[in-house]
Amino acid sequence: MMQWSLRRQSSWIQLAGHQGNIQLGEGGEVLKRFNEVEDSCLQALMSDPLRRFVPRYYGQIRRNGETYIRLEDLLSGLKQPVIMDCKMGIRTYLEEEIVKARSKASLRTDMYQKMVKVDPTAPTEEEHERKGVTKLRYMQWRDSTSSTTTLGFRIEGIMMETGVVLRDFNKTKAKSQIIDALLLFSNRKVLILKAYLSRLEELKETLKESAFFSSHEVIGGSLLFVHDHTGKANIWMIDFGKTTPTLEGVHLKHDVPWVEGNHEDGYVIGLNSLISLLREAISE
């Protein structure tokens, strides 16, 4: 028993987000730092057609004075899992973040430094002088250097079977770069790619039936791809920390461009891109 849990712990990995935000619980479940927005989304999702695509939600738990959301561990049952986190949507910031940034634009040195590391020419002269950028400026820049703005999703990270973690996808923007990443991630196994493709097609159909989806702006959400060498492959919707209900009676299309005020997230634009890139990878 001991050995089993040690092994599980060591193969468990948090690909995106602040390290330490998420940990493995004692019962083998995943604990994510509590966030009210995410908690209420997960509750609503448990009785939506989308529940087949979402980790099971077991409510909240207190641990060392902190509250956590308890979730099904999506890596459970996989042998040496291979994982990819794709952040969905044509933007990764909320409209209210733009409003906030306009009124109170505090400068972030950490984000300036991350920006310079990827592209020293990206900051403006003024930003260089201040050694800081606003959070909104950083997120808009991140969205435009990656495939977010053009394809409606970006790769956040990949963990290979060996445990090697790849997070250097900041400038992965061209379709050919993404196909290469998909081929690397799947080790060119057509069966795995086909399993992913059919799961995405099912997701696309289910999204059409989902009352949750039509009434939520899904920002910063990911699709988590997981497979192993036995051929198990699955895709899950995760990360609802910025998924916001629309105003009463407002239904989003999710497949049209965003203009400020329409709240469209382009989630289905990203899904369609992923489907067509997977098809291309399969025919390579």
Ligand code: ATP
């Ligand atoms: P960010 O907002 O920066 O993307 P976050 O703190 O909101 O991050 P998530 O995106 O929800 O965190 O999760 C981060 C990572 O943790 C995922 O990329 C995945 O590797 C892992 N993870 C999250 N939920 C689960 C789960 N239920 N089962 C297995 N792994 C998970």
Ligand code: MG
């Ligand atoms: Mg995330």
Ligand code: MG
């Ligand atoms: Mg998040």
